[in-house]
Amino acid sequence: MKKLLIVEDEEALCLLYKEELSQEGYEVTTVYDAEKALEALNRERFDLIITDIRMPGRDGVELITQIMGLRRDIPIIINTAYESYKEDFMTWAADAYIVKSSSLDELKAKIKELLRR
Amino acid sequence: MIERYQFLAPDFQSKEPKELALLSLISQSFFQPFSVEDNLLVILTALTSGSGVGFNRAMLFQAAGDKLKGEVWLGPRSAEEAKTIWEVLSTPGIGYIEIIEHNRWLLNREADSLSQRIRPLAYSLNQKNLSIPALSAVRRELVLVRDARQESFIDPKFLEIINVDEFLCVPLFSREEVLGVIVLDNAYTGQAIEPKDVKLASLCGLMAGNYIYASTLHKKMLEMERMAALGEMSMFITHQIRNPLVAIAGFTDQLLNSPNDEDKKKRNLEIIRKEIKRLEELLFKLTHFLKVGTAKAVPFDLGPELQTILRSSEMKMKSKGLALQIDVEEPLPKILGNATYVGEALRNLLSNALEATAKGGRVTVQVRWESPAWVIVDIKDTGKGLSPDIKKKLFTTYFSTKDKGMGLGLLYVKRVMEACGGKIEVESEAGQGALFRLYFKTSEEGRSDA
Numbered sequence: 001m002k003k004l005l006i007v008e009d010e011e012a013l014c015l016l017y018k019e020e021l022s023q024e025g026y027e028v029t030t031v032y033d034a035e036k037a038l039e040a041l042n043r044e045r046f047d048l049i050i051t052d053i054r055m056p057g058r059d060g061v062e063l064i065t066q067i068m069g070l071r072r073d074i075p076i077i078i079n080t081a082y083e084s085y086k087e088d089f090m091t092w093a094a095d096a097y098i099v100k101s102s103s104l105d106e107l108k109a110k111i112k113e114l115l116r117r
Numbered sequence: 118m119i120e121r122y123q124f125l126a127p128d129f130q131s132k133e134p135k136e137l138a139l140l141s142l143i144s145q146s147f148f149q150p151f152s153v154e155d156n157l158l159v160i161l162t163a164l165t166s167g168s169g170v171g172f173n174r175a176m177l178f179q180a181a182g183d184k185l186k187g188e189v190w191l192g193p194r195s196a197e198e199a200k201t202i203w204e205v206l207s208t209p210g211i212g213y214i215e216i217i218e219h220n221r222w223l224l225n226r227e228a229d230s231l232s233q234r235i236r237p238l239a240y241s242l243n244q245k246n247l248s249i250p251a252l253s254a255v256r257r258e259l260v261l262v263r264d265a266r267q268e269s270f271i272d273p274k275f276l277e278i279i280n281v282d283e284f285l286c287v288p289l290f291s292r293e294e295v296l297g298v299i300v301l302d303n304a305y306t307g308q309a310i311e312p313k314d315v316k317l318a319s320l321c322g323l324m325a326g327n328y329i330y331a332s333t334l335h336k337k338m339l340e341m342e343r344m345a346a347l348g349e350m351s352m353f354i355t356h357q358i359r360n361p362l363v364a365i366a367g368f369t370d371q372l373l374n375s376p377n378d379e380d381k382k383k384r385n386l387e388i389i390r391k392e393i394k395r396l397e398e399l400l401f402k403l404t405h406f407l408k409v410g411t412a413k414a415v416p417f418d419l420g421p422e423l424q425t426i427l428r429s430s431e432m433k434m435k436s437k438g439l440a441l442q443i444d445v446e447e448p449l450p451k452i453l454g455n456a457t458y459v460g461e462a463l464r465n466l467l468s469n470a471l472e473a474t475a476k477g478g479r480v481t482v483q484v485r486w487e488s489p490a491w492v493i494v495d496i497k498d499t500g501k502g503l504s505p506d507i508k509k510k511l512f513t514t515y516f517s518t519k520d521k522g523m524g525l526g527l528l529y530v531k532r533v534m535e536a537c538g539g540k541i542e543v544e545s546e547a548g549q550g551a552l553f554r555l556y557f558k559t560s561e562e563g564r565s566d567a
Contacts, residue, residue: 012364012388020367081359084352100359102366 007051034063075114158220161191172301179297187235253286260286287322291330361392414537416451416560438476452557454537462533473500494555503545
């Protein structure tokens with residue numbers, strides 16, 4: 001079973017993603033901030049990371065930089081409410097940039113695509 | 118021994134060389150709080166007053182798109198009027214503000230017949246078929262016309278209006294573009310325009326060009342700052358709306374897809390309700406936030422307002438095991454602001470201090486009448502303090518160290534302070550607690566009992 005790490009500071013969204021993606025057959029771990037994400041990454045191996053970018057404390061862009069230094073081989077999806085961050089060059093380091101929407105189809109499709117590679 | 122001098126312009130009517138008086142007057146336009154139009158008029162005045170360069174009249178054409186358009190024509194309408202106006206401007210001690218007032222009067226007279234006559238004039242700034250005065254602007258050269266009626270490249274309409282044989286065109290330009298032209302003449306004295314007049318006028322032209330350019334840049338900069346703030350704000354709103362929407366949609370879809378899942382029904386509906394409430398709160402806070410900027414600042418007593426706020430904070434602090442120390446100077450003058458918003462700003466800061474400070478810590482509120490014009494409110498805590506990084510982001514829309522904070526709190530406080538002509542400063546180092554200092558303008562300057 002493929003393991004996903006979701007970094008999301010919105011409580012309700014954490015729950016939603018966890019339930020919806022578990023149903024797709026993934027093992028899902030959710031954390032609320034970048035610190036917890038790094039802890040989890042040091043503890044276990046994930047196949048894909050989904051992260052927001054603006055969060056309390058260390059933000060997602062910083063997190064991506066650190067993950068890249070840590071494990072270069074894990075695909076990263078930025079999943080955020082902000083459209084404008086697409087142009088931020090640090091977000092280019094991620095494999096996909098998804099703007100949160102009322103449908104989770106795009107997110108699900110992207111996860112599938114990246115895990116197939 | 119040292120001698121100290123102020124950057125004051127020599128008197129308009131003084132023993133100083135008139136060139137010096139003139140240039141110092143024009144240099145002041147950069148620092149005067151008046152509109153570009155007013156300041157340009159002072160430059161025209163400097164060129165036309167008896168103790169300035171001494172031209173009789175000055176016309177200003179300004180570039181608008183690819184056209185040069187007549188704007189203002191400053192000067193007396195007759196020889197008699199010339200005498201009175203020049204007398205006014207030669208009054209000893211007359212300064213920048215007096216000249217501005219004089220000019221406004223001059224242009225508001227029942228019939229500002231001079232300016233009205235040049236306003237219909239517009240000249241193309243394209244290279245082909247250039248006529249005076251546009252020629253001077255495009256070529257960036259001063260043009261002295263000696264025998265106007267003999268020249269073919271002067272617009273006949275212009276000649277009819279100016280009605281003199283001799284006049285001088287001074288171009289105004291910046292590095293990139295043509296800004297305008299000043300046309301000077303001696304219609305009443307008939308005095309010939311001499312090389313030294315041309316030199317001095319050229320210097321004035323350069324400075325006026327610099328001035329217009331600097332003002333334009335300044336205006337653009339302010340506009341960009343406003344746009345940036347707006348962009349930041351809209352990003353923040355997008356974020357605040359999109360997250361609850363995604364949750365509402367997601368949990369609704371779950372219910373639609375599996376209508377018989379009784380466990381999820383109640384839970385999902387509760388989540389949806391909570392997210393809707395969040396959206397409602399956001400709307401309330403935003404409306405409130407936007408209103409602050411339009412609230413009028415009026416004199417009010419800070420004392421009673423503060424007492425109410427402190428009483429309710431004191432209870433919260435006690436229950437958290439914090440000490441609240443209050444030190445309010447008496448008497449205090451009335452301060453300028455909107456009592457409701459100022460109250461909320463103070464509550465905001467106190468609640469931040471409360472949250473940042475651990476049990477056993479102390480929050481200090483100190484109010485003092487610092488100087489006749491300012492009352493200072495210090496809110497200090499012994500909490501975890503702010504790192505330089507956090508301090509930098511403190512007053513931006515999205516920033517919040519709290520898990521559930523909207524990040525509007527401190528921006529709100531800043532907006533309240535700006536709306537009442539005051540300001541907020543923060544002093545803090547990580548681990549050293551934080552001090553938020555509010556500066557309020559007093560409504561009357563000076564202590565009555567002093």
